[in-house]
Amino acid sequence: MLSYSRQEILEEDIQAVVDALRSESLTGGDRLRAFEEAVAEFVGAKYGVAFSSGTAALHAAVSAAEVGPGDEGITTPNTFCATANCLIYQGGRPVFADVAEDTLTLDPAAVQARITPKTKVLLPVDYAGHPADLDAMAALADKHGLTVIEDACHAIGARYRGQRVGSISHMSVFSFHPVKHIAAGEGGMVTTNDSKFAERLRRFRDHGINRSTEQTATEPWFYAMENLGFNYRLDEMSCALGFSQLKRIESNLNARRGWAMRYAEALADFEGLRLPVEQADCDHAWHLYPIRINERIAGIDRRTVFCGMREAGIRVQVHYIPVHRHPYYQSMGWRAGQFPVAEAAYEQILSLPMFHGMQQAEWQSVIDCLTRIWKERRCHA
Numbered sequence: 001m002l003s004y005s006r007q008e009i010l011e012e013d014i015q016a017v018v019d020a021l022r023s024e025s026l027t028g029g030d031r032l033r034a035f036e037e038a039v040a041e042f043v044g045a046k047y048g049v050a051f052s053s054g055t056a057a058l059h060a061a062v063s064a065a066e067v068g069p070g071d072e073g074i075t076t077p078n079t080f081c082a083t084a085n086c087l088i089y090q091g092g093r094p095v096f097a098d099v100a101e102d103t104l105t106l107d108p109a110a111v112q113a114r115i116t117p118k119t120k121v122l123l124p125v126d127y128a129g130h131p132a133d134l135d136a137m138a139a140l141a142d143k144h145g146l147t148v149i150e151d152a153c154h155a156i157g158a159r160y161r162g163q164r165v166g167s168i169s170h171m172s173v174f175s176f177h178p179v180k181h182i183a184a185g186e187g188g189m190v191t192t193n194d195s196k197f198a199e200r201l202r203r204f205r206d207h208g209i210n211r212s213t214e215q216t217a218t219e220p221w222f223y224a225m226e227n228l229g230f231n232y233r234l235d236e237m238s239c240a241l242g243f244s245q246l247k248r249i250e251s252n253l254n255a256r257r258g259w260a261m262r263y264a265e266a267l268a269d270f271e272g273l274r275l276p277v278e279q280a281d282c283d284h285a286w287h288l289y290p291i292r293i294n295e296r297i298a299g300i301d302r303r304t305v306f307c308g309m310r311e312a313g314i315r316v317q318v319h320y321i322p323v324h325r326h327p328y329y330q331s332m333g334w335r336a337g338q339f340p341v342a343e344a345a346y347e348q349i350l351s352l353p354m355f356h357g358m359q360q361a362e363w364q365s366v367i368d369c370l371t372r373i374w375k376e377r378r379c380h381a
């Protein structure tokens, strides 16, 4: 089976994990600090705070932005449900806004229309690895006193107007789940340039405990739990794996770019197929390669292509079922049809295999399969 994404584990990664296992600390040691510093340095941010998952990192960021009961966060329906769920963890409410037709990232005009006195955060997603319209988000945030939490789980290494994502928004969130660029097993990180956020994030990860209080002078055993937090720590084995993988990030990004360019070339003349765009002022990180199939022009629907490729052993996937269409969100009052751009895209999208370790023969099998399906398609119609 050729999956839409696959991790790459080399001997050096295995050795790094083994070294961690043989070290003094299995959690909270040197590898944590090294990994945090390396990610922060790579994206150009002052601070990196690691978490046990991207979801935990999102939760912490929402807490650090002081979202509480009654507060609203504006986000995109075109994402993994974790982006919206994290607001609810803190008693907040996700408010969806539609996406832009080309990049399928949050449409600033749609966001603006949904800002109310209850709005506290904006949660754009760098969908598929293409940066959201971050200057527009920052401008809206400045004007209305909001915090921007950028879900950059798809986009480590992407650039927006010359700057790496992770150094632009108030807080940026990354995931190190194995389908993403860098695998740590599970893992996530928030990067920020603001020491106040970094401090809150660290504390939230560790039960809200502050270990640097003055009382430790008189009571050396003392620590103070100052707010409600969690155990969202990332262990040393995961940090070692993430750190080892990060060393190859440039070749990882280059390989993905190479596959994306070759897809674009090979699929350019397929009738009714729309390929992902890369805006001139952005560098795409190419986590996903979502094509859009226009049934009317192509003469074939997405379901048939999906099933045809799966039958051929190619595990394509659909990113994403719009979040507001999940039963949980429907029960909160959201309705199908509220976000026409995201929902029209959902009817058409299909993610082709895209990962740095992809082999030429694997890439070719995708093209061959699509070529065959496109040749036969009038029979299905």
Ligand SMILES: *Cc1c(COP(=O)(O)O)cnc(C)c1O
Residues within 6 Å of the ligand: 053, 054, 055, 056, 079, 080, 082, 083, 125, 151, 153, 154, 175, 176, 177, 186, 187, 188
């Ligand atoms: C993967 C992902 C997450 C969650 O990350 P985990 O590490 O799986 O918890 C959040 N948002 C988006 C957009 C993602 O792709």
